[in-house]
Amino acid sequence: MANIERLQKNIEDLKAISEPCNGGVTRIGFTPEYRAGVEYIKKEMHEAGLQVYEDDIGNLYGRLQGSNSQLPSIISGSHLDSVRNAGAFDGIAGVVAALEVARMLQEKGIQLQHTYEVAAFIEEEGTQFGRVLLGSRFISGELCDEDRDRISNDSGETLRDRWRAYAGDRPVVPARRLPGSIKAFIELHDEQGPLLENTQTDIGIVDSIVAIGQMAVSVQGVAGHAGTVPMLMRQDAGAAGNLLATRLTQYVIEHYPETATLTIGKFHLEPGSANTIPGACRFTVDIRSGSAAVVDDITGYAERESRAVAKQYSVCIDAGQTSFKPAVAMNGRLKDIIKAACEELNLTYRPMNSGAGHDAMSMADICHSAMLFVPCVKGITHNPAECVPWEFMAKGTDVLYKAIQKIDRL
Amino acid sequence: MANIERLQKNIEDLKAISEPCNGGVTRIGFTPEYRAGVEYIKKEMHEAGLQVYEDDIGNLYGRLQGSNSQLPSIISGSHLDSVRNAGAFDGIAGVVAALEVARMLQEKGIQLQHTYEVAAFIEEEGTQFGRVLLGSRFISGELCDEDRDRISNDSGETLRDRWRAYAGDRPVVPARRLPGSIKAFIELHDEQGPLLENTQTDIGIVDSIVAIGQMAVSVQGVAGHAGTVPMLMRQDAGAAGNLLATRLTQYVIEHYPETATLTIGKFHLEPGSANTIPGACRFTVDIRSGSAAVVDDITGYAERESRAVAKQYSVCIDAGQTSFKPAVAMNGRLKDIIKAACEELNLTYRPMNSGAGHDAMSMADICHSAMLFVPCVKGITHNPAECVPWEFMAKGTDVLYKAIQKIDRL
Numbered sequence: 001m002a003n004i005e006r007l008q009k010n011i012e013d014l015k016a017i018s019e020p021c022n023g024g025v026t027r028i029g030f031t032p033e034y035r036a037g038v039e040y041i042k043k044e045m046h047e048a049g050l051q052v053y054e055d056d057i058g059n060l061y062g063r064l065q066g067s068n069s070q071l072p073s074i075i076s077g078s079h080l081d082s083v084r085n086a087g088a089f090d091g092i093a094g095v096v097a098a099l100e101v102a103r104m105l106q107e108k109g110i111q112l113q114h115t116y117e118v119a120a121f122i123e124e125e126g127t128q129f130g131r132v133l134l135g136s137r138f139i140s141g142e143l144c145d146e147d148r149d150r151i152s153n154d155s156g157e158t159l160r161d162r163w164r165a166y167a168g169d170r171p172v173v174p175a176r177r178l179p180g181s182i183k184a185f186i187e188l189h190d191e192q193g194p195l196l197e198n199t200q201t202d203i204g205i206v207d208s209i210v211a212i213g214q215m216a217v218s219v220q221g222v223a224g225h226a227g228t229v230p231m232l233m234r235q236d237a238g239a240a241g242n243l244l245a246t247r248l249t250q251y252v253i254e255h256y257p258e259t260a261t262l263t264i265g266k267f268h269l270e271p272g273s274a275n276t277i278p279g280a281c282r283f284t285v286d287i288r289s290g291s292a293a294v295v296d297d298i299t300g301y302a303e304r305e306s307r308a309v310a311k312q313y314s315v316c317i318d319a320g321q322t323s324f325k326p327a328v329a330m331n332g333r334l335k336d337i338i339k340a341a342c343e344e345l346n347l348t349y350r351p352m353n354s355g356a357g358h359d360a361m362s363m364a365d366i367c368h369s370a371m372l373f374v375p376c377v378k379g380i381t382h383n384p385a386e387c388v389p390w391e392f393m394a395k396g397t398d399v400l401y402k403a404i405q406k407i408d409r410l
Numbered sequence: 411m412a413n414i415e416r417l418q419k420n421i422e423d424l425k426a427i428s429e430p431c432n433g434g435v436t437r438i439g440f441t442p443e444y445r446a447g448v449e450y451i452k453k454e455m456h457e458a459g460l461q462v463y464e465d466d467i468g469n470l471y472g473r474l475q476g477s478n479s480q481l482p483s484i485i486s487g488s489h490l491d492s493v494r495n496a497g498a499f500d501g502i503a504g505v506v507a508a509l510e511v512a513r514m515l516q517e518k519g520i521q522l523q524h525t526y527e528v529a530a531f532i533e534e535e536g537t538q539f540g541r542v543l544l545g546s547r548f549i550s551g552e553l554c555d556e557d558r559d560r561i562s563n564d565s566g567e568t569l570r571d572r573w574r575a576y577a578g579d580r581p582v583v584p585a586r587r588l589p590g591s592i593k594a595f596i597e598l599h600d601e602q603g604p605l606l607e608n609t610q611t612d613i614g615i616v617d618s619i620v621a622i623g624q625m626a627v628s629v630q631g632v633a634g635h636a637g638t639v640p641m642l643m644r645q646d647a648g649a650a651g652n653l654l655a656t657r658l659t660q661y662v663i664e665h666y667p668e669t670a671t672l673t674i675g676k677f678h679l680e681p682g683s684a685n686t687i688p689g690a691c692r693f694t695v696d697i698r699s700g701s702a703a704v705v706d707d708i709t710g711y712a713e714r715e716s717r718a719v720a721k722q723y724s725v726c727i728d729a730g731q732t733s734f735k736p737a738v739a740m741n742g743r744l745k746d747i748i749k750a751a752c753e754e755l756n757l758t759y760r761p762m763n764s765g766a767g768h769d770a771m772s773m774a775d776i777c778h779s780a781m782l783f784v785p786c787v788k789g790i791t792h793n794p795a796e797c798v799p800w801e802f803m804a805k806g807t808d809v810l811y812k813a814i815q816k817i818d819r820l
Contacts, residue, residue: 224603355637
């Protein structure tokens with residue numbers, strides 16, 4: 001069984017490796033604090049008997065050599081960077097759990113056939129360069145050498161220059177991993193949502209990392225005096241926006257209560273004065289589902305309903321999709337293995353989608369990939385209050401430990 | 411009949427007396443431009459044979475002596491100040507029409523029994539000191555001498571100091587007018603709304619200046635990740651706010667389509683990020699009706715519906731009235747006189763409420779008061795495009811001319 005004290009010590013030690021911030025963790029890629037986090041993990045890896053190396057974008061690996069050096073690697077891990085004033089678990093939980101699995105294997109004297117690699121990816125959150133999954137996208141080849149000059153941070157510094165200052169003269173290997181060199185990637189992460197806690201479930205087995213469609217809605221009406229324009233003569237952009245937003249939310253609650261989400265996070269009126277009828281309204285719509293067809297259906301409904309509301313309120317509405325990211329399905333065989341591991345351990349589990357992006361999306365481009373979620377209290381994340389109870393950290397690590405051995409025997 | 415050329419010349423001359431601005435008029439109380447506007451009107455008053463005087467807050471009067479000096483005055487007029495980059499008619503139309511009536515009386519050699527006074531009020535818009543109806547509130551006594559020290563502008567200058575710099579050593583009379591010294595006040599104004607134009611009506615006869623209730627609604631939910639919190643586990647403050655806003659608008663459209671207005675002019679989400687479920691939502695509600703009972707009913711509905719929506723979306727909603735101004739009814743006998751004048755002139759007319767505040771509200775505190783509206787194109791106001799067709803300026807002035815003679819005979 002996983003050693004709770006070790007898990008807890010690693011996570012609490014890493015929590016302290018942070019820029020000064022308001023009670024949480026701030027460890028952004030390519031900073032001195034990030035380097036300190038990497039050095040901490042390297043020391044732990046060395047103590048666990050792993051061979052440690054860094055790649056040329058800043059990802060860190062610890063290898064446990066397999067008995068058959070012809071076989072591809074099994075990799076587990078997650079990201080070591082954080083957003084500003086984050087909690088202690090997002091990403092780090094998956095790195096620490098993968099490391100604990102290596103220690104458990106060593107303690108039991110188990111040598112896998114496949115080489116087992118513990119990975120700590122850099123800049124998953126994209127806080128330094130505004131590009132999420134940065135480290136793992138260099139592994140999959142989605143980002144390549146030229147991107148080091150194209151990508152720059154808010155200070156105008158390119159990734160290439162920042163990397164040089166960060167890495168210095170350390171020996172590194174190329175980040176890019178070829179398909180065929182990895183047998184499987186499996187990532188433990190905290191759920192970052194309330195579903196497991198609310199349903200009293202130990203483990204979430206991810207079906208898909210969801211498709212994300214984003215829309216921008218712009219309503220054009222006619223501004224006017226709040227007192228002098230009768231209700232039936234108005235072209236109130238705000239009233240139209242409120243109604244359309246309400247219909248979109250209600251459509252998803254009615255038709256896809258468990259299989260999609262719709263979020264209106266920005267809503268802006270112009271001129272924005274209490275005694276002026278809004279002449280314009282703009283809002284964002286974020287639509288997510290494991291099924292691209294569902295995102296399409298909701299997007300189509302939004303477009304049709306825009307026309308109906310525009311007619312009802314005598315306004316013009318422009319509602320268009322501004323971006324779309326397809327869903328990434330997790331590997332069926334790996335999901336079955338995680339399920340079997342849960343059953344052997346008498347843990348409750350459920351299939352679910354991940355509404356957030358993860359490094360497993362990049363890894364799925366080059367190898368069979370899977371994710372397991374552990375519950376986090378009240379679903380709170382990106383917040384110092386983020387908390388995975390230690391008992392669940394241990395349960396998740398145990399599942400990972402069993403799953404990796406099962407994958408080794410595949 | 412009113413002389414269209416004179417009306418047009420006065421309004422166009424005054425339009426040019428402005429701070430530099432983007433195509434409109436900016437003539438704010440207590441500025442050199444305001445002084446220039448007053449001097450222009452004074453010159454016109456002198457030419458029309460009126461006795462001119464200013465009061466000690468900056469209101470301007472031109473008197474046409476009545477045959478019986480024991481009788482109280484009949485006053486007509488409106489305000490000479492403007493908002494920034496305003497149109498040429500708001501307020502000014504009523505001053506110019508009242509002045510034209512004086513010229514018409516003089517040309518016809520008509521001496522009224524009552525003294526007729528043309529009034530040009532200062533700072534109705536409240537742009538200089540943030541207090542609407544400032545000039546006429548000093549007339550009614552709602553504001554008094556001490557308020558000159560209490561009221562200050564954005565530069566921290568008190569009304570007393572500003573007044574001294576503005577008025578210099580001019581001879582002035584006290585602003586305060588006693589009840590009994592005024593027989594009637596009658597104000598012509600442009601409608602500032604689309605009702606007369608849309609119903610092809612020449613003249614609006616104001617029943618009431620509406621009651622205004624303002625509410626602040628605050629919704630407290632729980633912020634969360636747009637992808638990881640299932641729809642049925644959310645406490646989405648924005649979704650609740652949109653639904654409540656929609657219900658309030660629809661309630662007024664259904665129950666009071668012609669007798670009340672409801673405007674949601676500000677609507678704010680927090681944290682206001684496209685991929686975060688809003689944790690808080692705040693919006694304003696402006697409710698107006700000629701009947702305070704209707705404002706009460708809508709306010710009561712808003713409070714009840716807040717509780718229903720709070721329950722539906724598992725959020726807390728605080729919806730309270732932040733201010734209430736009672737309706738001000740116009741005098742029934744004066745309304746009948748305006749109606750009779752319209753009929754004699756074969757003009758179409760309709761009763762209506764004023765959704766905006768006017769100097770007639772202050773004047774109603776001390777004398778019988780009435781208002782007549784002339785149509786303005788598309789209801790556009792507080793905008794350089796504000797336009798009352800000259801033909802309607804003349805029709806309104808003719809009604810005023812007839813009405814004042816009828817009041818004189820009462």
